[in-house]
Structures are given as C-alpha cells and as structure tokens.
Amino acid sequence: MERELSVVGKRLPRIDAPAKVTGEAKYTVDIKLPGMLFGKVLRSPYAHAMILKIDKSKAEKLPGVEAVITSEDIPVKLFNSGLTDLLVPEEIAKNDPRDQYVLSNKARFVGDAIAAVAARDRKVAEAALDLIEVEYKALPAVFDVVEAMKPGAPKIHDFANGNIARHISFPGAIGDIEKGFQEADVMIEETFNTTKQLHCPLEPSACIASFDSIGRLTVWSPTQLLYLARHKIADIFDIPEGKIRWITPFVGGSFGNALTLRAEPICIALARKTRKPVKLEYSSEEQFIATQSRQPFTIAVKMGVKNDGAITALQGKLTANSGAYYSLSGTTTNVCMAMFATLYRCPNVSVEADIVYTNIPISGGYRGYGNPQAMWALEQVVDVAARRVGMDPVEFRLKNYRRAGDPGWTASLPIESCALEECIKLGMDKIGWREKMGGTKEGVKRRGIGMAIQRHVSGTQPMQMTHSNIMIKMNVDGSADLMVSGCEMGQGMFGVLAQIAAEELGLQIGKIHVVNGDTDETMFDDGQHASRTTYVIGNAIIETARQVKQQLLERASKILATRVDDMYVRDGQIYVRGDLENKISVEDITRRATYNFEGQGRNIAGKCSYVPKGNPPPYSAVFAEVEVDINNGATKLLKIVFAHDIGRAINPTNVEGQLEGGVMHGIGYALTEEYMVNGNNGVVESDSFTNYKIPSTLDMPNVEVIIVEQPTPSGPFGAKSVGECGLNAVAPAIANAIYDATGARVRDLRITPEKILEELSANIL
C-alpha cells in the first residue's frame, strides 16, 4: 500500500522566494567586512607568452594600494582548478595533470592571470593594474585541436607532447568492435562538432577572504562544492582544513561554473599578503573569459546496424579541447564517453578520447557534464541509422534503448527503473508525432519534427559513493532545523529538501528551517553536482528524520500509552492508528523533552552519515517541432515537448522549472550561443551578453513539460533526479527536426542558417 503523502508532491511556493524578492537574500558581493580591501587581476593580453619581467614598483607606490602580487608571491604548488579530484577513483585521477598556479609566469590564453592588486577601493585597484609593467615574450599560439596535435605546434605545457594532456580509453568498452562492424548490414559514419558554451550565471564569480589573528581563514564564495573547495584551498595554501571556515551565501546561478576554483585562490593570496580582508569580484568580462565553459568535442561516430534495427557496433573517437589548462576535462570526457556508450544496447562498443591543450580559455563542466555533447552526436546518428534501415526513429530507439535491469552508466550498476516508454508515448501524443513525422515537404517554410532521448544520473554512485552528512535538531515549538551543507543556487534545493524533511517528520513545510552553507555549522557533503541533491541528500534526510521521529514516537508512546509501531505523525500531530482522537502534537513532545529538568531532558535531534545505495537513472524524451525557411536557412522553433521520468516529483512546479531552464540552455546550445575566439590572436570575441546570445523569454517556444511519475525503489519517496536532464537531448532533437523538415543534417554546433543552407545546397548537388 502506497503511503499517502502530505507535503511531498505538492506544488509549494519556493521557500527562498521571500528573501529573494525582497532583496534580503545575501550573495557574496553583498558581504562587507570592516577594513576590507578590493582586489583586481591583471590578465594577459597574449594568448601565449613568457613573462620575462614584472615591475610592480609604480603600482605599489600608488596611494591606497596595499599589495601587488605576482607568481613570485604565490604558493609554488601546482593544482587543478577542478574541485572533484577527490571524488574520482585514484586509478583514474592519477593521470589528471596538475598544471595551474594561482598566478602564472607563462600566459597560456588571453585572460590568464598574471598579477593581482589589493587596494582600499576598486578605483585604486584598477588604476594600479595599469601601473604594473609586464615584459612579455609573445609565443606562437594554437587554438584548434587538430593544429595543436600536429608536429611542430607550439607547446603549451612542457609535459604534454603533441599538446595531448591525456588519452582516455572508455573503461566500459565491450565486445569486439571490428567484429561488430562486420556483422552490420548498414554502416553509419558521421563526425560532429560541439562548441564551448558559457554558463552565464547572473552572479559572476566573487570571493571574500579574511584571516583572523590565529591564522584561521574565513572564505565567502558561491561555490557548488563547499567542502571540496575548502579542501583544495587548504592544499594549495598549506592550511589545515579545520582552520578554514567556508561560507557559501545564496548563489546566483552556477550550472556547473562553480565546480572549479575561480576568484578564490587569488583573493586568498591577496588576503594572505595583506593580512586584511579582501573582496575580489570578477567583472562580467572576466566571468566570460576567465572562468571555465563547456568543453567542445569533435566526435567521430561509427555505428553498425542490422536491417532489423539492431545495433551491432558503436565506436566513438573523441577529441576534446581542454583550452589552456586541464581542469575538469578528464571527468567531463569520461561522462561524455559513458553517456555515449551506454544509452543503447550494443554488444560491441569502443570509445577513445584525446584531451588536447590549446591557447583558449579553460574548458570544464557545464550542466549535463559531457552528456549534451554525447547526445548531439549519438542522437543524430541514431536518427540517421533509423532512416537508413527504414524505421521510425522512435521505434528504432524503443528497440535499442537500455532499460530496467540492463547495465547502466557503469557496467556494475543495473538500471533500477525506467519509464522511457511512457515518456515517449506521452510525448508523441502531445507533439502529434504520427501525423507530423516526415515534414511538410513543400513551400518555402518547411515544418518538421524530431526527437531525442537522454538518460542521466542521480548522483555518482557506484563510481563515487558521495556520502552526505545531515543533522536535524528539533525546536521546542515543534519545528525542525535541517542542517545540511550545500548551496541554494536557484535550483530550489532548500524547498525540495525541506519538503522531504517535512514529509518524513510529519510536519508542515513552514516548520522546517534550513541551516546551510557554512562549514562551521554543517557536516561534510560533497556538494551540488551530478544531479545528486534530491536523491542522495534527500535519502540522507529521510534517514536522519527517522531517527528524530523515533525519539518523538518513543516519548509519545509513553503519554498515549501506545506502541511506537502503532503511531504515525502528520501535520505536526502524532496519532494512534485508527483513533484520530488519541493524539499529541509534536510541539508538545519537543517542549516536554527540552523543557524537562527532571532528568529526562534532551534536545531531540538526529544525525546521520548516508552513503547512497543506488543511482536510478532519470530518462527523458524530447520532441521538437521547427519551421525552416529554406530560402534563408532561418529556423523557427515552434514547440518543445519534454517528457521526463522523474520517479517522483517532490515539487512538480520545481521540476517543471528545472526542465524549462534546461530546455532554455539546450535551445541556446543548439541555436543561439556561439563562443568566438579570434583565430589570429586568441581574443575571445564573445565576451559579453551583447555578442554572446543566450535565449531570452522572447526566444522561447511553447515548451510543454510532462512529468512521468513511477516511483523508483531506492529514491526518496521514489524520486530520481532532474537538475541536468533538461538540456542533454534538446539540441539533437532540434537538429533531427530540421532534418525532418528540410533534409539538411547539421553536424556542427551551433545550428546556423548558413550551415543549413550549405547542407541544403550539398544535398541538391
């Protein structure tokens, strides 16, 4: 018998909304400390250059300047700015290079940090930057991965021959790829390119760092990975981790941008030098050029298919552009390969990747974390394959997709649940698949529909058992303080976790207060990544809440003269089953427990360390309808239908919001966002919102979200994840729709009118 839910599943308003609409929510930039200095960073104008000499004397003499630092003032320890190394199994992580210093004595991209200033105000700091005299020796630079791998290409890091940072063979390869190709009736070979995509959070990177009189460092920063950021800073600056207090106030969006260190190391170096609090805020331009963005791949796919639609072999050869430093390139590439290789059943699979340095800004993790790149290639190849064997692409997918019981994203993890068929069925009905498939085929404006599917994760298990440590303490008014690490970055974490806590404790949502974002207050959690929050932290909260509930019930059982097992809690009341009159309020119990000075007093509370027991994958089916003007190649996106296999929607409104936001990212990836680097000098030309076009509300088509709820056994109230799922398959669905409308197959992101026209003219020839 399914339990009747009273808080979970409800469309509740966001609990962080009042603070945000009133402006009372504090972000890092809002924090002001007495005597705080302001930092600024001097960045290289060269894409590749040796720094021969820095004369900082003039800058230091400027009144109000308190410190000018260069590579000589910073720790000599190489690091990787990605925060997740700790989570990666050692056999994989050991090959990830550490290639970055806080400040560099060699510039490797336009915008590389060379020096920094701390001054009494921003203007002085900016003026001081102009007074730092740097003597550069410009070096030849390379921006393209193919050029970078050629013999004689400029060498960006000494250790990386051919600028190849790392070669990775997908560890889940199976079968014999050549044999698989031989067994195929039809071979498809296609090569795809993806672009860098910028996260564009509303809040640029910012940091405040302050050392106290005993050397304890407090950092305020909008990181997604509170404890891992603390770990990395401790390592770079050789400070014991317990001597660092990391505070993450509200975060103004991140989408993966804050999975790396950004302003923090330089800010901390300035605070260490001056022994005063320092604030370092990135400008909008710095946010564009000096933080990581989505890793671009070239993906060469070779797929063998039988005439009945069975896939016999799948091969991927990936080349990733890491940019100037390695950062998260290893893990994003691994995820890309895993998602590419394991969405469909296929007995012979092989994926290889080269991660290549170039003199462009750093690549890293962005919502989807390799999955959108994989789907861009795979979900078009599948479309091609289906058409080649004369199958409806939907039927082709339904035949081949890996489903419940099949191996998941790693071979050892069977898929716990899958509602993809239901998603596809509902999505097809909503978009009108059977009626519209095949396109309009006449006139200048051609309509077509396309679809794509995706499967993602609800955490990183079993590769990484990222434990979550929770505490819940009851107040005497029957309310609960939920103490959880992590960050509310707009995704609605506070509300979702509060709903889970409220449901399990039997309280109303208003009785949950989230205490969050401070390593002094909360225990270890690895943070917001891999769409893990609802599934992993949610389960940890349930386990903790059960401890608390047990204490409540034990005390109630004495008063109500009933066995613990015969009671339940709902809406703040503890009831005896089958006897609605025999009850006592949680408030009454907590008050009697706390304000008990006769020997049985206690603050009712629970704590737990929870290790995830599974990783049920959420599936989605995305349907796109487009209208393409075949005269000018202009694409009008008419409609997106997005059906998502969520397991359980803790808050359906929030799930819809997450998916709509993801779709928006996917549309930008497909159609509007273009990261442009000047091929002569490496200058990023898309360095603002005027020349890097993210979709606005006016660019959004009608998006219909369908939530499919088939509770998954290991999920909190059956929930799987949603965070990253929205965007993974949007771009290939649009590309497939354009093909359906026009016959033009665009293989390189972003989809431009020019590329469509080029494909159309090629087809005609």
Place this chain on the structure above:
Amino acid sequence: MERELSVVGKRLPRIDAPAKVTGEAKYTVDIKLPGMLFGKVLRSPYAHAMILKIDKSKAEKLPGVEAVITSEDIPVKLFNSGLTDLLVPEEIAKNDPRDQYVLSNKARFVGDAIAAVAARDRKVAEAALDLIEVEYKALPAVFDVVEAMKPGAPKIHDFANGNIARHISFPGAIGDIEKGFQEADVMIEETFNTTKQLHCPLEPSACIASFDSIGRLTVWSPTQLLYLARHKIADIFDIPEGKIRWITPFVGGSFGNALTLRAEPICIALARKTRKPVKLEYSSEEQFIATQSRQPFTIAVKMGVKNDGAITALQGKLTANSGAYYSLSGTTTNVCMAMFATLYRCPNVSVEADIVYTNIPISGGYRGYGNPQAMWALEQVVDVAARRVGMDPVEFRLKNYRRAGDPGWTASLPIESCALEECIKLGMDKIGWREKMGGTKEGVKRRGIGMAIQRHVSGTQPMQMTHSNIMIKMNVDGSADLMVSGCEMGQGMFGVLAQIAAEELGLQIGKIHVVNGDTDETMFDDGQHASRTTYVIGNAIIETARQVKQQLLERASKILATRVDDMYVRDGQIYVRGDLENKISVEDITRRATYNFEGQGRNIAGKCSYVPKGNPPPYSAVFAEVEVDINNGATKLLKIVFAHDIGRAINPTNVEGQLEGGVMHGIGYALTEEYMVNGNNGVVESDSFTNYKIPSTLDMPNVEVIIVEQPTPSGPFGAKSVGECGLNAVAPAIANAIYDATGARVRDLRITPEKILEELSANIL
C-alpha cells in the same frame, strides 16, 4: 590507577585572547546591519507615578524618527524579566509573580521604561526623547522594606498586600526550632543587612533585533542564557521559538547581570514596529539604574549552641528588597536560604523570607546568587558563637560543617566530596592563623585576622536537571569542531571546554575549534549560571567525545589490526598499548573516513544530550588580614588567602583568575561599593563609576590563591566548579578580621569607617 593527563590541568593561555587583544572579537555593539535604526528609552523621573497621558506627536514628526512606542504598542502580556522560571520546579515557580510589561503605564522606580524611540541615528533618537510629552501623576513612594510593609504604605503592585510579593518558607527546614533553642547553652541573636551591589560589567546591555521577510526574528544580545532568553521573548511576543534565531557574540562580562532580559524586549518591540533592524545600547547610566543588581536582605539570625560548640538550632528570618519588580527575587532568596541553612550540621533549622516591593531599581541575581548575603550573616554569627563558647572559630567550623556524605544544599543530595579541611589547613598556615589570631591589641593601627568558609554548587541538580546538548564533528585535518551553546563572557569557558574536549579526544588544544553562541548552530543548553559550565557541559563534552573516539578507534582498529580496547589516543595519535611504534594519526583516520567514496565514508561526529548525575559542591576557606585605624575607622586590607576545593583545576591559571576576580567582587561588596538611593525622591545617586566605587588594582591587597585538588568522582576529570565561589565568603572574613583587630562587629554592609567607629564607641560605653 589515575590516568595521565596531557591537556587538562595545564596552564594554557586563553584561546579567546588573540581575538580580544587584537580587537577582532565582536561584541553586540560591534554588529552593524544595513539600514539599522537606533533605539532610545524614555525613563520615568518619578519613583512612583501614574502615566496619565503621552503625547508622542512632536517626537514622531522629527525627521529621522521612525517609531515612538509606549505601553499601548507593546504586548499586553505580563512577564518576569528573570530568565530562569522554566528551570524552577512548577510548585515553586507558580508563586513567582509576573509583574512587568515591556513598557509600563505606571512608573515604579526612577528609570522605569515608559516609552521608546527608533530613529536613523542616535542623536535623532535622543532628541526625540525630549519631544515626548508625558503627563505623570506622582504617587507617594517607598524605598525601605520596613516602611513598605507598614499599613498605609504606598501600594506598588495591586496584587501585593503590604507590598509583600511572596513569602517563602525554606522547604528544607528540619527538626523543631523551639526545641533546638531550648537545648542550647548559648543563644546568639544578631541582625544583618546587605546592600544592593552592581555587577558593573564592562559591556553595558545592548541588543540588535531584526525581522526578516517571513517574520523570522534574529536577535544579537549578550545574554548568559541563550535558549531561555529565546523562550521568554517567544512567549512575550507570541513568536514560535523556532522562528527566533538568537546570537550571542562575545560578552564583555556579566556576573549574573544578563540572567534577565534587559534591552531586548524594547529593542524587539521597536524592530517589530518599524520592520527594520534596530540597535538599542544602554548608556552607562542606564546600565546602573535600569538593570537588576544584587538583592539586599535583612537577615535576623537566631542560633543556639551547646558549650561544646554543637549547634542545636538555626533560625533565619529574611526580608528581601525586590525593588520595583520581582524578577529573580524568588530564586535568589531560595538560594540564600539554602546556603544559610545547609552549610553546618544542625538538627533544628528554620528559615523564612518575605520578598518586598519598594520603589527602587530591580533586584536580582549576582555572582553567588544569595550565597554572599547568607554568608555575610551566617559566617559572622558563627564567629560570634565560637567566641561565646570559647572556641577557635576554625575549630568551631571544623566541628560543625557538613562534609562528604552529609546532605547537601537540598536534603536529597548527599555531599559527594569535600576538601574543606585541607583548604582550612593550608589557608591557616599561609595566613599564619595560630600566630596572628587575637589581633595586635595595641596602638592606633590594630591588626587582626578573620576567616569564613563557603560551599557552593556545580550546577542546579537535583532541583533542576539542566541537560546540555553537545555536538562534536571532526574535520579531515584531525581537528574537531565543538558545537556548544552558551557564552564566553570572560570566564574562560572556551578554553576550559576545549581543554576537556582535547583531553578526552586525545588531541592537542589547538585542534579544538569552538562553535558557539547561535541557536541555529548549536543545541539546547540552559546557559551560564549556577557555576554549571565546567561540571555539566564539561561532562556532556566528555560523553560526546567518547562517541567520537569510539568511531576513531573502530576505524583505527581495522588498520592497526588491534582491538579497540587495546588502543588509546594522545596528542593526535592513536597508539596500541605497549607498542609505541604501532600507531596512526587521528588526521589519517578522519581523512580516510571523510574522503572515502567507496562506501564507508562518513563525517566522524558525535552528539549527546547529557543530564547531570550529581552536583559536587566546591568548598572554600577565606582568610583575611586587616589593619584598622581605631582613631578614624579606616580599614586597610593587608592580605587575602583563598583556599579552594576545586576537585580538579582544568586550567589552574583560569581558576586563579576566577577566584581573584571573585575576591575583588567580595572586597568591593565589603568595603567600597555603596548603592545610594535618595531617600526623598528615589533617585539612584550611585549611577556611575565616579560615585559607585568598585575596587581597582590599586585597592587589591596581596591575594594568595591555593588550589586544592581532590578529584570528585562525578566531575569531568574530577572537576567541581569555581565561577561564583570567589566572593561568597570574602566580606564576612573581612568583618571577622576587623572584629579580631578591634572588637567592632559591623553587621551592615558596606563596612565603613563610621560604622566601625560607632561599634567601637558602643563597645566602650
């Protein structure tokens, strides 16, 4: 075999010292919030008056004024400003009147709060006070308890006939007092008077209150009782307790002054009215007149003694001056009675008390909490009695004092340990008792010695089982966050608790970080009172630390291949007994536990709710040597020897500091501090440090502190308390010394030259 201690017992520097000497420590007044208003209070110039009308229109019109509030704007709920009602058993507390409003429509003392203003800055707020027009109807006032009880005296509270707020019979009365008197060979009857004494903390009362957009209230205030203050405010303002976050920054001394609400209710009322953050800082004058001070008693003692020195009967009749409101008068009176009645063995004991309202400022709790008043009477009566039966006062005490196994301060609680004899022996040697006893007897400057003893509590058990709730979480560097409610008010709590945690965890002191003073971060604790911190919270920390240590050892046992019972932790290393080479560091264990993503990951942590199991009383013996000029009555205090039965000194330097500070308070009580109320109009004339004289370093005699360590079974590492003990018996020791020197018995505090001369002339007559 006693365990060898490595952190406890060491003279370690205070861990809060660096923050304090650098000025980095934040007190409530240091907190600034954006848009914060400043509050000011309008106080009555009359000692007793009806408020007929308040015209606030002119004040409200002053630019910058945001609110003017009077009794009409505040909750209509009567309350008691003392914070400990919750702790007092219901049968006792139910008779404690609630007699106060946040702002009154009847003034009951000069300084009673009538109205308050919130304005954009202090100057505007002050100017606005002058514009509030109050029409008072002056009433006859009464300042003396005897006058107040007379028929026809002005009635201060309607319900209190004869201005008697409450009559209390000491519940521990035993025997038949009249029979006891009949059995006596010698009867002593003496009446003593004590004075109001001001706590004089360096930090006057201050508060900041801020409501957020969902009505959650944050309060910053230097209270000693974080959670109880939150409870009382919740009750007055009808806010659920979980919707109040109470933050107590560093506290600049308190000595019991912050056992009541002070600036908080008015500050919160202003914030509620304006919906903006409000800061209310008491001026030094307000601190003197508008916060509670030590309750003055008249104590009539009747003691019956056998010729062999056995006490047959002890009777006390107390009259307490509560001032204008009741506040803590009930509990201080109860403690006074208990301490009076139970220091000595006596089969027939009776104590009665009347608590009387007068039109002077409020009385309440001050370090010692009734015990100094009791000792002022009792320890002089004992001196008189000893002399009357021809015994050395020391011998008399040694014959009669209640010792280990005897009933303690409540009949149900046997005395767990007692090292008074050792204290007396060491003190006698140090002061030169046998040589000097009897005084110099000639010349103008007469020398004499006197002594007194005291026994205090290590908490409030068994009357109040004040549980303490602790959490300890380990950091990956092998350091520990000790999460404990309560306040560092200069007593050295942080250091003492950190030493206890370090010792039990086997860590160095620098590895303990105290997280404190915020109801969001820590669990319930009733706070700093009754000298309970070391004993109750210390024991709670030990229990929590044991949980943590168990987890550390369990993980270590797998690595070292040893049973948990065969290991121990010291200086951050886990050793196998008898094999110093077979070890692993705590850091190694915590790092492997936290950075474990293979399924056994956890943040090692512990939490517990601890209910005290005992209340071992600390004893002290105080010896004073004086020189009195019999021509002018001037007393020169030559020396104080203070021997204290601490059980175990967690930090001997800190114990000495606490005792020296207490002795200073006792000397002020005895000789320099005089609270003066104008008998005509009730104006407090001792309203500043120029007319209220606390001892300075120049007034301090040579103070020798002797720490006697006989570990008590239930104490943390054997510790008993020290906080309040230093002052309880200082004044009677000095009075007894003056008698020894001159034959003058001064019964009324403070001891002035005039009173000595008066006694001397009376003796001559």
